[in-house]
Amino acid sequence: MAVLKVIEVLANSDESWEQAAKNALDQASKSVKNIRSVYINEQSASVKDGKIDDYRVNVKITFEVK
Template identity: 65%
Template sequence: MAVLKVIEVLSSSETSWEDATKKAVEKASKSVKHIRSVYVQDQSASVKEGKVTEFRVNLKITFELE
């Protein structure tokens, strides 16, 4: 029987929400092993002078405990 744990991670990108998600998973995988899935809980963006300058995501990462 596997035991799973969920952590919450925030990430941002100047490119897209998808890029912010990929960056979060890549960074988390350096210290968290056995990542099984990621759930995008929330998305937002920063706007300056009428233009989107940063995409932000709030993620839940699920991984298996050893």
């Protein structure tokens, strides 16, 4: 039986929500092993001069505890 744990990570990108999610995973992967999935819990963006300036995601990362 596998034991799984979930952490919540906030990340951003000036390119896209997809890139923000990748940034969250890349950063979490530096200290968390056995990552199984990433769930995008929430998306938001900041606006500057009528254009999206920064994409933000709140993701839940699931990993196996060994």
